[in-house]
Amino acid sequence: MHSLDHQVLATLQGWIADGHCAWLCTIVATHGSSPRPAGSLMACNQNGQVVGALSGGCVEDDLVAKLLSGGTEGFPTLVEYGLNAEENARLGLPCGGYLTVLVEKLDVSNLNLLRAVNDRLERRACIERSVDLETGVSSLRQVTNFKPFYLSEEKWVQVYGPRYTLLLVGAGQIAGCLTQMGSLMDYRVVVTDPRADKLDDFQTHIIGPEQACECVLGMPDDVVRQYGSDPFSIVITLTHDPRIDDMALMEALTRDNLYVGALGSLRTTEQRIARLRQLDVTEAQLQRLHAPVGLSIGSKTAPEIAVSVLAELTQLRRKRERS
Numbered sequence: 001m002h003s004l005d006h007q008v009l010a011t012l013q014g015w016i017a018d019g020h021c022a023w024l025c026t027i028v029a030t031h032g033s034s035p036r037p038a039g040s041l042m043a044c045n046q047n048g049q050v051v052g053a054l055s056g057g058c059v060e061d062d063l064v065a066k067l068l069s070g071g072t073e074g075f076p077t078l079v080e081y082g083l084n085a086e087e088n089a090r091l092g093l094p095c096g097g098y099l100t101v102l103v104e105k106l107d108v109s110n111l112n113l114l115r116a117v118n119d120r121l122e123r124r125a126c127i128e129r130s131v132d133l134e135t136g137v138s139s140l141r142q143v144t145n146f147k148p149f150y151l152s153e154e155k156w157v158q159v160y161g162p163r164y165t166l167l168l169v170g171a172g173q174i175a176g177c178l179t180q181m182g183s184l185m186d187y188r189v190v191v192t193d194p195r196a197d198k199l200d201d202f203q204t205h206i207i208g209p210e211q212a213c214e215c216v217l218g219m220p221d222d223v224v225r226q227y228g229s230d231p232f233s234i235v236i237t238l239t240h241d242p243r244i245d246d247m248a249l250m251e252a253l254t255r256d257n258l259y260v261g262a263l264g265s266l267r268t269t270e271q272r273i274a275r276l277r278q279l280d281v282t283e284a285q286l287q288r289l290h291a292p293v294g295l296s297i298g299s300k301t302a303p304e305i306a307v308s309v310l311a312e313l314t315q316l317r318r319k320r321e322r323s
Contacts, residue, residue, distance in 0.1 A: 003163045003186055006121050008041040008052035012106065013114040020045045022106050023067050026158065027054055028078070028151050029100040035059075038149050039158055044068075054101060055081075063101065075105040076136045102156055104136060113138055117160060124230050126161040145231065146321045163188050164258070164317070167228040169220050169248040170239035171195075171202030174263065177306035178236070179213045185310060187234075189213035192223040194244060220248035229255040234313060236261040236293055240268075246275055253285040259316060261293035261309065268292075 008024075015022045022045040027038050035055040042052035044064050054060055059081050066079075082098030106114075113129075117140065120127040128141040132155055143159055150157040166187040168175045175191050182189045191213055193199045199217050207213065216223050220237075228235040228251075235252040236259075237245035245262060249272075252260045262272060269291040276286060294308030295315070 003188070004052060005039075005041045005160070006118075006163065008043050009114065009121070009160070010118050011051040012043040013111070013118055015043070015045045015049075016106055016108060016111050016114060019108070020047065022046070023075075024104045024106055025052075025054060025063060026102045026104075026156070027099050028102045028149070028156050031082075031098050054099070059099075059101075063103070067103070075103060076131060076133055077103050078133075079103055102131070102133075104131065110138070113140060116140055121160060121162050124162040124232055126159050128157060128159045131156045148322055162230075162232050165190060165227055165230075165233040166313075167192065167224065167233060167235045169193070169223075169235065169237040169244065170241075170263075171198045171206070171215070172238060173206065173302040174238050174305050175202065176206040177302045178309060179207055179211055181303075181306050181310055183212045185314075190216060190223075190227045192216040192218060192220065192227075193239070194219055220244055221251040224248050224251040224255065228252055228257050231256055231258055233257045234259040234261075236263070236309065238263045240264065242272070242275060246272070246279065249276060249289065250279055250281060253281060253288055258320070259290060259313065260288055261290040261312075263293050263305070264291060266292065 012022055012024060022043055025042045025044070027036060027040045030038050036053060040054060042050065042054045042060060044050045044067055048064065048068055050060060050064060063079065079101045080098060081101065117127055117129065120142070126143045126145060128143045128147065130139050134154065146161050147159045164187050166178065166182045166189045168178055168189065168191045171191050171193040179189045179191060189212070191202065194217070196217055199215055203215055224235055227233060235248065235257055237248050239245050240263070249260065249262060262269070264272065272291065273286060290312070294305060295312045297308050299305045299308040
């Protein structure tokens, strides 16, 4: 689930609450190359306002024009784009690629359902929505994790979930690179450090005032409890200071988060594990620790380390979402 998709659903709820007629458009299948993956959302209201994206270009314009003109009749309906080379060229779709879009017309009768979905997302939890493709009737079911999308002749099933939080313990150059790249990949990035001077320098000289991350001054275990305790949170320690990193790891390894990682060499990792054992961290908890953090790609510089970390997280998330 991306923050843009949550924005689509929240905006859609606002439109319906204000009495507007609106359409929810979901990519339910892709074939070949596609600008956005299955599950991506866009919404449009009767005034032509649009939120979200299906292709980042002409598909949205074409579909909105059809909806506002009444050219697409009978809802829910499936609309296909990119069925021939001429349409691909006109819409700017990749050669050989096409996509199928489910269009639903929503009104005040769907308001309670939208409220339930958005309330679940605000509480950082997942919810499954099933749509009967003949009647348009939707149903909801609370689930704990993402599940693969499901499309048949009778129904479409999609799980919505919260944005992932990337909690970085240690304000430094690697945290700066992870902040920049992680924000582009739609992570909610939180950087924490108990050292006020380090955090001030990070905000002033490394990321600057415009960078999209939250900076939290506090003790690592307290911050982990606040930001790194749910199944959609990731905790990574970066300071090389055992007094800081170990405190964060001791807390993070006991929490129901997705991933706990620690920066350091193999030798540093061995020393860290020995210390954690002495601090009564169990073997089962230590098995959850990803250290050295990131994929082994020979990374040395801060940007390379950030790439290796985010690549491992992407691999883990895709595996989780397919299971």
